[in-house]
Amino acid sequence: MLDSLIIGAGPAGLAAAVASARQGLRVRVVDEFYQPGGRLLGQLHQEPDGTWWNGLAEAARLQQEAVEAGAEIRCGVSVFHVTRQDTSWIVSTSEGVMEASMLLIATGASETPVPIPGWTLPGVMSIGAAQVMTNVQRVRVGTRGVIIGINILSVAIARELLLAEVKVDRMILPAHSVISGDASHPVAVMQSMLRIAHLAPSPLIRMGSKWMKSTWMQRLGTALYPSRGFSMWGIPIQLRTAALAIIGVNQVEGVRIAHITPDGQPVSGTEQIIPADFVCIAGELSPLAELAAVAGCPFAYVPSLGGHIPIHNERMQTPLDGLYVAGNITGIESAKVALAQGTAAGMSMAFSHGSLRDPHVLSDSIKQIEIVRNNATLQFHPGIRAGRMQVGLMAAERSL
Amino acid sequence: MNARIMKHPILGERDPGKTMQFTFNGCAYSALEGETVAAALLASGIRTLRVHEEKGTPRGMYCNIGHCYECRVTINGIPTVRACMTLVEESMIVEAGTVLPTPLQKGGHHGCLIP
Amino acid sequence: MESHRVIVCRCEEVSLADLIETASSYSCTARELKLRTRAGMGCCGGRTCRNMLDQVIEAVTGQKPDHAVSLGYQPPVRPMSFQLLGGRK
Incomplete structure (x- = not known):
């Protein structure tokens, strides 16, 4: 059985795959699209220093790192249901049923027209x-x-x-x-x-x-x-x-x-x-959280993050055993923040699994998210920090 | 104007790969390797991929990432396949969705095919 | 008003006028609005219009979205053939 199944091969999902596979987890990433990368795939913009951010190249780099770390990436797979059974997640897909002890939902966002x-x-x-x-x-x-x-x-x-x-x-x-x-x-x-x-x-x-x-x-x-x-x-x-x-x-x-x-x-x-x-x-972007909803995850409604957000703590854990989230499903921010969140989610899964023993590695990866956010040249919404704090408090209320 | 972007100032040249033939509603079209059905048809100037099953209004690709299902077509006999998510394969048979009969609905009809 | 003629739910071709009229007549929730008009019940599963239904309810009744998701999600979240659901590919 897989240690970790990651739904969504965007920046968050791929970064999580790299981090957790490097820690020795058996990892599979699935994505509906025919090519990994998610919303990285179209991105093309110039940084203030004049260099280009080429999402296609970033996606190719992440894909290679994930594969080299031992993760399996399967494209063209649509997930239509997820349920918890005993100690594992049962994931129903267009390519059959998959089973994993931990599930990371990194399905990104959809456009509200x-x-x-x-x-x-x-x-x-x-x-x-x-x-x-x-x-x-x-x-x-x-x-x-x-x-x-x-x-x-x-x-x-x-x-x-x-x-x-x-x-x-x-x-x-x-x-x-x-x-x-x-x-x-x-x-x-x-x-x-x-x-x-x-x-x-x-x-x-x-x-x-x-x-x-x-x-x-x-x-x-x-x-x-x-x-x-x-x-x-x-x-x-x-x-x-x-x-x-x-x-x-x-x-x-x-x-x-x-x-x-x-x-x-x-x-x-x-x-x-x-x-x-x-x-x-x-239009605007809003988190695509349908699979978290059918899994039974509770939500926080936070307009500054783009709408309904699966409740999660800083380790990207939801209140459901073994269910993690990362990337735009947790709030609309840049691809770089999604990458950092993915890495933290990957470390978090490895820590829960027991293959990562040093808690500092995990806490550093969590701190890195905030560093990336602070260095971001583009802030999607001025209320992002307040919104994230609200989600964090709701997670704490659930003793997460 | 050629709709295909073979040269791009930042992304560079596009590798044309091999050319494939497929049909849409019985007409022959060609696609370059790695093109989705929606992309290959758009490159040939085809935007209408189906009509609304009830109202008959024309529809085409809208979100291009598999969320909206507006571009759904029948491919090799399998219905509700997203043209934006499906790469063209040699000799693929693609058919547009048509108006379906709604005989039980008030003011319903028995359907007709789009030309 | 011209803007009312606009279609909100593309799958089921439900107009803004239909939604406003239904929301006003029944002073209802987003879920009731969906069930009465079929908006959000089409092939895409409401992925495209669900937020707009919440916006209609807020505009008409003043009811703002809260932490609970107003329009539930039911599996399968993608249209799947009976063959596949029955376990055959």
Whole structure:
């Protein structure tokens, strides 16, 4: 029987596999996708020092390390149920039943869209879909597109599309609806972009920190005024324009847009239809915790971490015997934090197993998560620490 | 314009690998090694992968990572296979989902095939 | 309102208008909203729209999500053939 089964071959799952297999555990990693790497696979952005973070290369490196450490990686395997039976976890998959004494769920996140009328038309896709199609599958998603939703992720991916010579006509906001929230509110969007700019000379933006602190913020501030917005790498970013509907008969043909007031209301008489053959919808990410739920794990609802989080302690243990979590399922943060969490989860499993005896190795790996978080050039949400503390307290209440 | 990104300023050249043939709704298409069904069809300009089983509205790839199931097709006779998660294999037979009959529903119909 | 015509649940083609009307008429929970409209009960298992259903309930009834997950998860969390569930591949 396996000592540890890891669901999800993203940064957290692979790092956990490396750490635990190196400690001598029998480890298997399964993933639905045909290639390991998870959300690392599409990532491509420039660090403040000018070097590129290439998620594909990171994934290949982790895969190699995991295999060299003795872990087995199986792709194209979908897990549809997990249950605890006596002293082991029974994992039902599309490739049959697997059994392990410890289970790590590292399934990452899914995108919560902001829907626009017409968004079911072929040619409309999530922003993450465009990223994977461009950087992993290396096929252009269209010849002229519109990105609906302006946030740190969509701005980063807009640039990736540009690198692949995919024309992004403009980035605009979704039209206001009762469920669009802050995403359709120009001032709120500007503030969230400014917050990110202030916290980090973003690795996503080529110009570097100096430019960020001056022109970038200034431009954002003034962007509320001329409604045509400002440009980044030649892509117009229009905080004062909203997508009212996506137009097309059998597939995307265009987007009906209008100017909006600073609080997001359309200005009458400004409607027009712009041509497009693809549209990307950029929403928020939320932890993909369905397998933790069917396992019976209790949750904490923490908006700053992206929604419902399986309760876990700093050793990444849940209240369920032998069930661990790591990566974006524990809260939306960068891939580097997920990597550090994965390593800690791997050490934690090895410690529980008994093959790792030195508690300092485990505690150092836990401390490393915070070091990585502090050094992160990109903070997804200002409330991450408070949110993590809340989850930690809820774990402590359960004597975890 | 060639939809395939053979050269990339950061990721470098794409290895074309071998070319494979497959069919979608009876028409022949080609794919490069390592392309998913969704990617290979998109590279040939095909975005509609199925129609809604009840309403008949056209659908294509949406999330591209296996979460939304919008790109589900029938492959070699097996239904509900995600085109975004499945690599093309030589001589693969891919079929779009069609409208299904809903005779028991109020105002229901007996279904029709998309052209 | 145009924004109400937008489809929220892509699998079952349930519109925002349907959801708002149901949530208002029954002043219900996200779970009841799902059962009444079928939103979140399609092929994807609600992975795409479940958070939006919570948002509709919050907008209409003021009920905010709490620690318990409002829309339960049931296995299988992926559509699986009866053949596979029956133990044959």
